[in-house]
Every structure is written in C-alpha cells, then in structure tokens.
Amino acid sequence: MAPAIQAQRLCKRYGDTLALDALDLSVDAGEVYGYLGPNGSGKTTTIRLLLGLHRPSDGRAELFGLDAWRDPVAAHRHVAYVAGEPFLWPALTSAETFAFLARLRGGIDETYRDVLVDRFQLDAAKKVRALSKGNRQKVQLVAAFASRADLLILDEPTSGLDPLMEMAFRETVQEAKQRGQTIFLSSHILSEVEALCDRVGILRSGRLVDEGTLADLRHLGAQTIEVTFAGRAPSLPQLPGVSVTSAGANALRCEVTGSVGPLIAALAEHPVVALTSREPSLEEIFLHHYDTSDGRVGD
Secondary structure (H helix, E strand, O other): OOEEEEEEEEEEEOEEEEEEEEEEEEEOOOEEOOOOEEOOOOHHHHHHHOOOOOOOEEEEEEOOEEEEOHHHHHOOOOOOEEEEOOOOOOEHHHHHHHHHHHHHHOOOOOHHHHHHHHOOOOOOOOOOHHHHHHHHHHHHHHHHOOOOOOEEEEEEOOOOOOOOHHHHHHHHHHHHHHHOOOEEEEEHHHHHHHHOOOOEEEEEEEEEEEEHHHHHHHHOEEEEEEEEEEEOOOOOHHHHHHHEEEEOEEEEEEEEEEOOOOHHHHOOOEEHHHHHEEEEEEEEHHHHHHHHHHHOOOO
C-alpha cells in the first residue's frame, strides 16, 4: 500500500521567500503523525501543498500515491480537512452545513455524526453566524470525522475549544485511529501531540530538523536528575555530559546527555536523601530545536 502522505524534495517559494525547503516526508496509512514548528516554519504551507491548493515550486506531494497537484479530485476523495480558522457559510445552520458537505462528498456516516454532535455539545439548529469560533471549529470537526475519510488533515484543530472539548477531540482521534484512519495533526498544543501521535516531525525554517517516535526523540535530549541532600548541596566536580545547577540550598538539578554513571559515582560520596529522574518532555525537545533568530514571516 502506498503511504498516506509522501513528499519528495517538496519546495515552495513565494517570491524571494523560501517557505518550504526540499521536504522529504512519509506518513504510513493508519498512523497519527504530529507536525510541529513555530509560526513561520512552513507547516501551513506544507498542508496547502498536500491539499493541492498551491503549486509546488519543486518536488511533489502524493496522497495514497495520487499527485496532490496534478490529480487533486481523485486525491481529495481520500481526505477530510479541518482548518485552524473556520470559514463556513454564515446563513446556514450547522445541520444544513453537514448536509451540504455530505452531498458534496457523496455521503457521511450519519449515525456517527449524531454521536459527535452530542459529544461536542453542538446546537446543530443554530446558524453559523451565531456561533463562537470554538463552536464553528466543532462544526468542522464533526463534518470531518463523520466523513470517515482515509486521511484527516488537521491544522490547529482544537483552536478555540475549552479543555472538556479538547478531551472530546482526543477521544475522537483515538476512535479514528482504531478504525485505521490516518491523521496528520499540526498543533501548538504539545501535550495533545504527545498524547495522540505515533510519530512527530519538527519543522524549522522550512526544513524537517527532527523526526521519530517520542522514544526516539527523547534519546536526543537531556535526562533531568534532581538530587536532594541531607545537608547543604555540595559542589560536584566537572563531569562529562553533565550540567549542574542549583535547585535550592540542599538540592541540585543535573542535565545529563550521556551516561549517568559518572554522576552516580560522584553522588555516592555525599548524603543523598532523594533522587528523581525524568526524560525530556516533547516541549523540551521542541524548544531545543527552536531558534528565534532563524524564524520566518508567515506559516
């Protein structure tokens, strides 16, 4: 089976601005893939190219083996899209919007649509113009997931949702994953990506700078070890791969990028009363790659 998403040396220029620089990306069918990057990194440009909305300057983007630019109608039969900024028909109700999109697509799962309307606490009889941004976002989400599309491309899908609705979104993503649907999730909510995604890609200045499972990426970051002593915290000798900072009068915080052996040996000479260790969070991995001096205008 062809990958759900395949980008090969994908580039996009807007005048003198290189928004996407030779992107190679592959997302397998049935995978939940998190796509991260600061504003201006090229995330939305990638999505526009995948949807065939913009023409690549170079390279190609394919959805299930179909060229997104040259064969968009066939490619779109596999796709449902949720935009970060919902632009809907203000004179229609949510129910009328669902009906219109269903006719446009050729049908949806009406039973599941009704389940999602209840789950997201959406009043489908209200006109879109009367809905808040969060409720308009719910309309997009219900329509997309009820389509049962093979591939869901979600660009900041929980923008405007409250924490309870974010939990409803996570439940819905898990259901889609269990059915074998593919989800491409661009989000600024790192806890959301960490909870839902099989793999993560980090984009910076139009380039994919890191990619892998969370376990893969955590091996590239520093392990944090916090040590509490019976008395005043000692001064530790310089150790390879270990950065030590004060965490209070009787505590130290150690960032370890290599083996913890030298640190453990040094600590054995002192009265340690507590030691905690944790791996880097996705947020810490992301910030490790975020260089504010290398950003771009637009996304």
